Structure formats: C-alpha cells, structure tokens
Amino acid sequence: MPRHRLFQIPFLIAALTSMMLVVAVACGSSSEATQAPSEGSSDTSVPAATAVPATVVPASAKPEGKLTIALTDLGNETPSVWQEFAFGKSYMRFMFDALTGTNDEGEVDKTTGAAMDWSMSPDAINWTFKIRDNIKFHNGDALTAEDVKFSIGLMTSEDSVASYKTKVTASIASQDDITVVSPTELSIKASKPSGFLNWDLSDIQGVEGLIQPKNYTETVGNEEFATSPVGSGPYKWVDQRKGDFMELEALDDHWRDGAPIFKSLVFRIIPEESTRIAALKAGEVDVISVSRERAPQLQSDGLNIFSKNGASVLGLYFHEQWRDNSVWKDINVRKAFNLAINRDEICEFIFAGECSPAAVYPWPDIAPGVDTSLTAYPYDPEEAKRLIEASDYNGEEVGIRSYPRADVPEGPRFIEAVGAYLTEIGINVKIIPTEYASYRQERLAHTLDNGSGYLAAPNRPLAGFQGVMRVLNHSEGAFTSTHDPAVDKLIEDWEAAILPEDVVAGSVDLYRYLYDNYNSLTCCNMNISYATNDRISSWNLGKRVWDDGFTNLTQR
Amino acid sequence: MAVVVDNAAIQAVQISVWKKAFISLKGAPLIPLFIIVVFILSAILADLITFHDAHKVSLPNRLIPPFWQDGGTFSHPLGTDPLGRDVLTRIIYGTRVSVIIAGAALTIGGGFGTLVGLTAGFYGGKVDTLLMRLADITLAFPLILFAILLVMVIGPSMMNVIVAISLVLWARYARVIRGEVLGLMQRDFIARARVSGASDWRIMMRHLLPNVMPTLIVLLTLQVGWVIIVEASLSFLGAGIPPPTPAWGSMLADGREYVSTAWWVTTAPGIAIMLVVLAFNLSGDWLRERLDPKQRSI
Numbered sequence: 001m002p003r004h005r006l007f008q009i010p011f012l013i014a015a016l017t018s019m020m021l022v023v024a025v026a027c028g029s030s031s032e033a034t035q036a037p038s039e040g041s042s043d044t045s046v047p048a049a050t051a052v053p054a055t056v057v058p059a060s061a062k063p064e065g066k067l068t069i070a071l072t073d074l075g076n077e078t079p080s081v082w083q084e085f086a087f088g089k090s091y092m093r094f095m096f097d098a099l100t101g102t103n104d105e106g107e108v109d110k111t112t113g114a115a116m117d118w119s120m121s122p123d124a125i126n127w128t129f130k131i132r133d134n135i136k137f138h139n140g141d142a143l144t145a146e147d148v149k150f151s152i153g154l155m156t157s158e159d160s161v162a163s164y165k166t167k168v169t170a171s172i173a174s175q176d177d178i179t180v181v182s183p184t185e186l187s188i189k190a191s192k193p194s195g196f197l198n199w200d201l202s203d204i205q206g207v208e209g210l211i212q213p214k215n216y217t218e219t220v221g222n223e224e225f226a227t228s229p230v231g232s233g234p235y236k237w238v239d240q241r242k243g244d245f246m247e248l249e250a251l252d253d254h255w256r257d258g259a260p261i262f263k264s265l266v267f268r269i270i271p272e273e274s275t276r277i278a279a280l281k282a283g284e285v286d287v288i289s290v291s292r293e294r295a296p297q298l299q300s301d302g303l304n305i306f307s308k309n310g311a312s313v314l315g316l317y318f319h320e321q322w323r324d325n326s327v328w329k330d331i332n333v334r335k336a337f338n339l340a341i342n343r344d345e346i347c348e349f350i351f352a353g354e355c356s357p358a359a360v361y362p363w364p365d366i367a368p369g370v371d372t373s374l375t376a377y378p379y380d381p382e383e384a385k386r387l388i389e390a391s392d393y394n395g396e397e398v399g400i401r402s403y404p405r406a407d408v409p410e411g412p413r414f415i416e417a418v419g420a421y422l423t424e425i426g427i428n429v430k431i432i433p434t435e436y437a438s439y440r441q442e443r444l445a446h447t448l449d450n451g452s453g454y455l456a457a458p459n460r461p462l463a464g465f466q467g468v469m470r471v472l473n474h475s476e477g478a479f480t481s482t483h484d485p486a487v488d489k490l491i492e493d494w495e496a497a498i499l500p501e502d503v504v505a506g507s508v509d510l511y512r513y514l515y516d517n518y519n520s521l522t523c524c525n526m527n528i529s530y531a532t533n534d535r536i537s538s539w540n541l542g543k544r545v546w547d548d549g550f551t552n553l554t555q556r
Numbered sequence: 557m558a559v560v561v562d563n564a565a566i567q568a569v570q571i572s573v574w575k576k577a578f579i580s581l582k583g584a585p586l587i588p589l590f591i592i593v594v595f596i597l598s599a600i601l602a603d604l605i606t607f608h609d610a611h612k613v614s615l616p617n618r619l620i621p622p623f624w625q626d627g628g629t630f631s632h633p634l635g636t637d638p639l640g641r642d643v644l645t646r647i648i649y650g651t652r653v654s655v656i657i658a659g660a661a662l663t664i665g666g667g668f669g670t671l672v673g674l675t676a677g678f679y680g681g682k683v684d685t686l687l688m689r690l691a692d693i694t695l696a697f698p699l700i701l702f703a704i705l706l707v708m709v710i711g712p713s714m715m716n717v718i719v720a721i722s723l724v725l726w727a728r729y730a731r732v733i734r735g736e737v738l739g740l741m742q743r744d745f746i747a748r749a750r751v752s753g754a755s756d757w758r759i760m761m762r763h764l765l766p767n768v769m770p771t772l773i774v775l776l777t778l779q780v781g782w783v784i785i786v787e788a789s790l791s792f793l794g795a796g797i798p799p800p801t802p803a804w805g806s807m808l809a810d811g812r813e814y815v816s817t818a819w820w821v822t823t824a825p826g827i828a829i830m831l832v833v834l835a836f837n838l839s840g841d842w843l844r845e846r847l848d849p850k851q852r853s854i
Contacts (some may be wrong), residue, residue, distance in 0.1 A: 111571070272812070346615070349616065349640075416799050416800055419799070431798050433712055526658070
C-alpha cells in the first residue's frame with residue numbers, strides 16, 4: 001500500500017523530531033533546575049545571594065536560574081492578606097509590599113515599603129502616610145492609598161486569620177477611621193493613642209501590613225484571588241500545588257529590589273527533616289530548614305549552615321486558664337509546671353546546646369524593656385510535687401498537643417520530654433499528636449480546656465512585643481490564655497504610653513507581673529538554623545519576625 | 557463395688573496424646589512458632605522481664621549504642637532512644653500494644669466479617685448482593701488512607717486504632733467466608749438440617765460455622781501480621797498509638813532522623829516487626845496446608 005507508506009514517513013520524521021525536542025527540553029529544564037546563574041556571563045556575575053552589593057551588578061542584570069527552598073510548612077498556603085497568617089510570611093514578602101517597610105535590623109525603614117514617609121500627631125491618634133507613586137501591581141495597576149485602605153479592611157475583617165489583627169483593630173476600630181486623602185496619601189484616626197501604628201502596618205511581624213490590589217480583588221473575587229494572586233513584590237505568582245510546592249517568578253525590574261538574582265523561586269514543603277537533607281544533598285533543593293541537632297553534622301559534611309541566634313523563645317501555654325474547670329486557675333499548679341521542667345537538660349540534649357534557659361518572652365537580647373534580673377525558674381521537682389499535693393489538682397487529664405514545626409523540628413521530642421517531667425510530679429499527661437493548624441484553630445476557638453501546646457515565638461522588637469502581648473494575654477486577644485483584669489490594665493497602660501521611656505517602663509511592669517504569676521511555661525531561648533548548598537555562600541537572616549530573611553537570598 | 561483403675565491404659569492414652577501432638581507438629585515451622593510464643597509471652601510478662609521503665613525519660617542517657625558497640629552497656633543491651641529510654645524495654649512493651657490491637661481488631665473485625673459472610677452466603681439473593689456490595693465498597697477504599705482519615709477525625713488512641721482497623725478488616729472475612737458457605741450450602745447435611753426443622757441461626761452456628769472454622773483460623777493467623785503492619789504504619793505516620801506509649805511503628809518514626817547516626821533506634825523495632833510478621837505468615841501457610849485437605853494431598 002504505497003499511499004500508506006508515504007503517509008508513514010513524514011509521520012515517523014515528525015515523531016522522531018518530537019522525541020528529540022522532548023529530550024532536549026527535559027535536559028534543558030533539569031540543568032536549569034540545578035544551575036546557578038552562569039558566572040561567565042557579564043550580567044550574572046553574582047554567584048551567591050547576598051555576597052555582592054547591588055552596585056557591582058551591571059544595570060542590565062536580569063534574573064536567571066532557579067532557587068529552591070524546602071521548609072516544613074508555609075502557613076495556610078493561601079496568598080491573601082486576610083487568609084494567610086504569620087507562618088506564610090516567608091513567601092508572602094516576595095509577592096507583596098508592605099505599607100511600612102522594614103530592614104534587616106528589625107527597624108521600620110522609609111526606603112523599603114509603599115509608604116515613603118509618615119507622621120504622627122503628638123497624642124499618637126492621627127497618622128498620615130505618604131504613598132509612593134511608582135509602584136505597580138503585577139497586573140499593571142498602580143498601587144494607591146485606596147489599595148492600602150482596602151487591604152487593611154480585608155486584614156481586619158471578621159473572617160481574617162491574620163495573626164496580629166487584634167493589635168490593629170485595637171487601634172483602628174472601623175474602616176471609617178481610614179481616609180484616602182489622595183492616591184498617594186492616607187490618614188488614619190486611631191481610636192486610642194497608638195504610638196506603634198506604623199509598626200503594626202509593616203511586615204515586621206506577620207502579614208498585617210501587606211497590600212493587595214483593590215480593583216483586581218473585587219473583579220475576580222476572593223476565591224479566585226487566592227488561586228491567582230497579584231501583588232507588587234519582586235516576584236509574581238506562577239503555580240502551586242498545596243502541600244507540595246509554590247512557584248514564583250521574578251520581575252525583571254522591581255521598584256525596590258531591582259532585578260532579583262533568580263528568575264524562578266520555588267518553595268517546597270518537605271515536613272520530614274531527613275527527606276529535606278537528602279533533597280539538599282541530591283541537589284534537588286538549595287536551602288532547607290534544619291534542626292539544631294543535625295546542623296553540626298551537616299556542616300562537617302561540607303554544607304553551609306546559617307543561624308539566627310536567639311531567634312525565638314520556646315514555651316507552652318496554659319490555655320483557658322481563667323475557666324473554673326482549669327487546672328491552671330490555681331497559681332500553685334502553674335508554678336509546679338514551671339518547676340518540674342529541667343530547662344538545662346532540654347537545651348543540652350534536645351536542642352544540642354543551641355539554646356539557653358529563658359525566663360520570659362521575648363528575651364532581652366532583642367527586646368528592650370525586660371527586667372534583666374529575671375532568671376529562668378529553677379528545676380525543683382520536689383517542690384513541684386509538694387505544690388501539686390497542696391493544690392486543687394485531682395488528676396485531671398492535661399492534653400498537650402504535639403506537632404512538628406518548621407522552626408522546631410525537635411517539637412515532638414520536646415513535648416515527650418515535657419510530658420515525662422510532668423508525669424514525674426504526678427500530672428496526668430496525655431500527648432495528643434496533631435497538626436499545628438488544628439492546634440491554632442483550637443486556640444482561636446478557645447476550646448483547649450486543660451489543653452496546652454508549644455510555640456517558638458520569635459523574639460521581636462519592643463513594638464512587635466506590644467502587639468504579641470495583646471494577642472497572647474489581653475482578654476480580647478485572639479489567642480489569649482488569660483482573662484486577668486490586672487494584665488489587661490498593664491497592657492492598656494503600656495499601649496497608651498507614647499514616650500519611649502514610658503513604653504519601656506510599661507514593658508518591665510508587664511514582664512514582672514507575668515513572671516510572678518507563672519502565666520505560661522517559658523522554656524528556652526533558641527537559635528534557628530538553615531543548611532544550604534554552595535550556591536548560597538552568605539545570608540543575612542535579619543531580625544524580622546516569622547521570616548528569616550529569605551528575600552535576602554534573591555537580592556543582589 | 558471397687559473401681560479398678562487401669563494405669564497402663566491411662567498411660568497408653570497419654571502417650572498417644574503426646575504422640576499425636578508430636579505428629580501434628582511434624583513439618584511445623586518451629587522457629588516461627590517459637591517467635592510467636594516469645595512474642596505472646598513478652599506481651600503478657602513485660603512487667604516481669606524488663607528492668608527499665610518504658611516511659612522513663614533520661615536525657616543524659618540518650619542514644620547510647622547497643623552493648624557490642626563502643627560506648628554501649630549491658631544495662632541497655634539494644635541501646636537507648638533519643639529521649640534516653642531503653643530500646644529493648646520499649647520493644648517488649650511494644651509487643652503488648654501489638655498483641656492487644658491484633659487480638660481486638662481480629663476479634664471485632666473477624667467476628668463481624670464472619671457473621672456477615674455466613675448471613676450473605678446462607679440467605680443469598682438481595683441480602684447477599686447488599687452485603688457484598690458493602691464489602692466491595694469497604695475493600696475499594698485505600699486502606700491506610702481510610703484508617704488515617706478515621707483516626708484523624710476521631711483522634712489517635714489505641715481504641716480508635718482498633719476501631720479503624722476493624723472497620724476495614726471485616727470485609728475480607730465476609731468475602732472469604734461467604735465463598736465457603738456458598739459451597740457448603742449445596743451439601744446434603746444442610747438440606748437434612750433444614751428438613752429436620754433447624755432454625756436459620758442454628759444452621760449457621762451449628763452446621764456452617766464449624767465447617768468454615770479451618771478457613772477462618774488460617775485467615776486469622778495470616779491477618780495477624782497484616783494488622784501488626786497496619787498498626788505500625790499508622791503509628792509511624794502519627795495516626796496510631798500516641799506517645800509516650802511504646803509502639804513499634806512510632807519507635808521506627810522516632811528513629812528515622814537518626815538512621816545515619818543511631819541506627820539501632822529504627823533497626824531494632826524494624827527487625828521485631830519483620831520477625832513477628834514473617835513468623836505469623838509462615839505459620840499461617842503451614843496451618844493452611846494442615847487444614848486444607850487439597851493442599852495436604854499436593
């Protein structure tokens with residue numbers, strides 16, 4: 001059948017060509033996945049993320065190559081300012097700009113945010129923010145004061161899961177308090193003196209200060225926005241598979257960062273530490289979070305280790321302690337819990353010496369306003385037993401949630417050790433394996449009667465500390481574990497202070513009160529570590545909260 | 557009237573019992589049976605044969621290697637885990653968890669499945685169709701996923717693991733037993749029982765159940781290993797026995813981050829799981845050959 005044969009030849013040629021193309025593309029993409037920007041090319045002469053200052057880079061530099069970061073989790077993996085919380089900040093800061101910018105020293109910075117300037121009235125009630133006029137969202141729309149007002153509205157809405165929204169809503173009672181004066185000017189009338197409002201609307205803590213476009217969000221709707229988000233950060237959205245990966249693509253020229261080093265940025269979620277290490281060694285990823293215990297071994301294996309000393313304070317919370325059925329309503333029980341724990345042993349053997357016993361949170365190294373005479377509670381199991389016997393505790397079950405966390409891969413072991421210490425003094429402990437997201441929901445819903453869980457709360461500047469104290473300890477705080485009028489008053493007086501010395505004095509009073517009342521189980525001041533391959537030779541992890549300077553990995 | 561005791565006859569009968577037992581064990585997999593005996597005795601006597609507290613955390617003693625390695629000690633023959641607990645003690649206590657879960661899940665799941673299989677095979681028709689479709693639906697679920705989902709919803713605990721495994725286990729029994737019953741229903745003794753006026757329940761319990769018992773015993777033996785694996789998998793994935801209760805699966809999970817530095821934390825429970833599962837499977841195969849005339853003739 002000649003016609004049939006003639007028909008087959010072009011078909012075969014086409015098939016062979018297609019196969020060759022597929023192979024070529026596959027080889028090309030795999031090499032791209034593992035190669036840093038070529039050192040030989042003139043415009044990509046920076047092999048490491050932050051090794052060379054921006055001035056050395058030619059103006060024509062363009063993002064190239066791919067950087068892959070593997071972490072335990074990425075928050076809600078929902079890139080919207082009201083549907084994401086602080087743990088998602090690692091990727092959110094790549095996509096969105098904040099109203100008030102910050103720098104690596106943990107300070108607000110007028111050169112890095114959407115607001116180029118701001119001012120506050122002497123009574124700390126009226127705030128004015130001047131917005132830059134050269135910021136564009138990824139869809140081409142200009143970022144204006146309307147977008148800022150809209151984003152604050154979303155973030156403070158009832159359904160918002162933003163971690164520190166109650167700190168903001170304590171100052172901004174209603175959307176009516178925000179006035180768009182012009183596209184480049186926004187004024188806010190706070191409902192109480194708010195000396196740190198610019199901090200609250202920055203990216204220093206969670207995602208509260210990040211801005212998403214009003215027009216685009218209203219056009220596509222919230223649901224669509226969460227799957228096709230648009231921001232104004234140095235990277236734009238490409239793709240996502242929840243629980244697996246998230247891919248972003250660099251702009252060629254960002255108003256603040258210029259041209260990032262890497263064209264493609266991939267976040268992978270790999271909960272298992274050994275899997276992350278294997279992926280790093282195999283060259284599948286470039287940066288991983290690593291436990292303190294494994295860091296020295298990886299360093300001896302030739303990988304780079306970057307640490308942030310005193311990054312966070314690890315502790316357990318005594319949830320719903322104000323309720324009548326709570327075992328922690330009795331101060332003796334709270335004290336006994338604190339005396340039962342051997343903090344030195346935990347630091348040495350669970351965290352490989354990469355931490356130190358802590359008395360309070362945050363730790364004074366970073367947060368001014370701490371009474372430095374406060375020391376970690378001693379390990380005294382005999383006294384703890386005596387206190388339990390003298391208390392109203394009658395063997396009620398205490399359910400401690402256990403879950404892995406990106407910043408505390410040792411978490412489940414820590415909880416087992418704590419459970420063992422508490423069992424020694426006669427506490428009926430039940431360890432409940434769960435996920436952090438579930439525990440967080442329970443905290444928000446305040447359904448954790450006689451329940452506890454751990455958190456490595458990041459150390460933060462004083463302004464941030466104010467925010468977190470309201471969230472964690474004020475009766476109206478979203479995650480509060482206390483309903484104590486004395487604590488409420490201390491927080492309110494502190495927040496009302498305007499002069500720096502008054503703020504520090506308020507902080508000292510609050511610290512002392514919480515310490516004397518054994519309000520929670522503060523354990524240790526911990527370092528945090530990451531391992532990288534040779535592509536990352538230097539990295540400033542910065543002092544922002546819930547974000548370890550990932551944006552520095554891509555900045556020239 | 558004086559009763560004359562014939563001691564010689566009694567002795568002859570006793571000898572014959574021992575002889576029969578010996579003959580019945582001929583060809584038995586003795587090592588697997590020995591492992592099973594040790595497994596069950598460990599579960600029963602765990603409190604008596606261990607010297608350490610399975611829950612006692614001793615951080616300064618963490619990750620001590622087994623006694624034959626440098627730094628090892630006879631006090632911890634198989635070393636200690638990342639929290640300083642004795643690995644051997646936890647393995648022995650882990651047998652208790654495995655025995656309880658396997659026993660309970662097989663009793664509940666196997667018992668219910670057998671009942672369903674008897675009912676479906678006996679009544680046939682719509683009852684059979686309905687029950688077997690239910691079994692098919694259960695079998696179609698990805699087992700581990702289903703168990704994890706269930707345990708995540710109702711919370712991890714030993715009871716919930718038993719419930720989760722039983723809920724997926726019954727269908728296998730129902731299918732096999734139903735097949736056996738369909739064959740038996742064609743036999744004369746069932747027809748005779750019907751003619752003699754025996755109730756449905758009596759036929760199922762007195763005539764069908766004893767005849768499916770050999771199959772049931774073989775299935776139970778083979779499923780012990782399967783249940784142990786499922787329990788270990790659930791515990792490994794964090795959906796099984798919550799800490800600090802020692803369970804082999806969670807022991808494996810505890811040590812996975814130390815595979816390269818403290819191999820014994822995972823290897824010891826891993827070997828325990830392998831030996832016990834292998835022992836039950838080999839014993840099950842042997843039982844099947846012993847109890848199935850067709851296999852025996854081959």
